Amino acid sequence: MSQGTNFVDYVKISCKSGKGGAGSAYLHRDKKTAMGGPAGGDGARGGHVIVKGNAQLWTLLHLKYRKHVFAGDGGAGGATLKSGKTGRDEILEVPLGTVAKDAETGEILFEITEDGEEQILLPGGKGGLGNAHFKSPTHQTPRYAQPGMPGEEAWRVLELKVLADVGLVGFPNAGKSTLLSVITAAKPEIGDYPFTTIVPNLGIVAYRGHQSFVMADIPGIIEGASEGKGLGFRFLRHIERNAVLLFMVPADTPRSIKEEYDILLAELTAYNPELLQKPKVIAITKTDLLDDELQQEMLAQLPKGIPSIFISSIANKGLMELKDMLWKAING
Structure with a gap:
């Protein structure tokens, strides 16, 4: 299975949290006491739907x-002040950098950024109070809960x-996938046409002294990506998380280097x-393919x-020098 089919960056799920258990209206009885x-x-809360990093x-x-x-x-309250059992929480584990949204409104609810971090996606219903809570000087035996x-x-x-340390930004034929395949263990598909890279490819770059950093090949930007052209927004959002x-x-761009850089920058901005x-x-x-003279001109x-x-x-x-530059x- 290629990374393309493996990588899923969007899911829509129908969630239902548990209902709270009812409180008990039990009145104490024993051998000496009829009523x-x-x-x-008390009834217990229903289970939450939780997202965990x-x-x-x-x-x-x-x-x-x-x-x-x-x-x-949640379980119902029992006799002799016995509380119900809390409803089973449903925990969805997600990668760091996952954003939860309301599917109807698009409102961002929270973002998971740390390992083990838990956020409630949908809270369970509260449990009802047992009748012991409703006792008062004027009402000694409430029969309701x-x-x-x-x-x-x-x-x-x-x-x-x-989440990556370095995000590669460039037009589809800029050599991003080739660079990633050479300096990391990632094996991206390589081709000179727009959207070869349909999903971000991640690779670990080994650096001096057993250190490393993460590099992401973000799919090629085309002019107008910020307006949602091509596969625009879906890919640009990945760039937000890169350091x-x-x-x-x-080097063979038909434009000047500054012109191409300015277009890329304008899209991101x-x-x-x-x-x-x-x-x-x-x-x-x-x-x-460049000689020294051409390089100086550029x-x-x-x-x-x-x-x-x-x-x-x-x-x-220049790859080791590039790694040094990126590390810095x-x-x-």
Whole structure:
């Protein structure tokens, strides 16, 4: 199974939390007391539907076929102040970077960012109070108790934003997949046409002294992606989670390097201006065909104030220097 079919970054699930148990209206009885005071226990809350972060997961694939999630109902209160049993919680484990939304309104409910973090997606109904709570000086033997509250039912969306240290940004033929396949263990599909990379490919880049960082090949941007053209928004959201943006511009671009960089930057800015705050590095790719003179000419075209480097993934040129540059940007 290729990573493309393995990677699921969006699921829509029908959730139902458990209803609360009813309180008990029991009146105390024993050998000496035919009709004593109120001694009914409380009903328990219904089960929550909970979302829990799991750092070992990187896709929502395991939830793709779970269309319905039902938590358990709370138990009713018993005699002699005995409380009911709490309803069974239904726990959905998700990768870090998962956002929960209301499917109807699109409202963001919360985001899971830490391993073991738990958030309630749909709360269980409250349990009813037993009759012992309703005793008063004027009413010694209340014969009523509260019913439990109903659970909730709603459609929820879970959406994954990829967490990576470096996000590769560039047009479809910029050499992103080739770079990833050379400097990480990832095996992305490689092709020079738009949307070869239909999902983000993640790879671990080994660095000096047994250190490493995560690189994500984000599907090629086409002009107008921020307006939802092509596969726009779905992919741009992955870029939000990356610490450093590596802009990749091929040496054989028909535009100038600065022009291509400006178009990429404009797309990202239109989608989310905060992306401009992220550290940026520019890599000119496919430079195995350049001579020194041509490289010097290109150097003059590069945007000022942004670290840049000439690389060739095929010829293994400049890759260690690129890793050094990225490491510095990640930890800067």
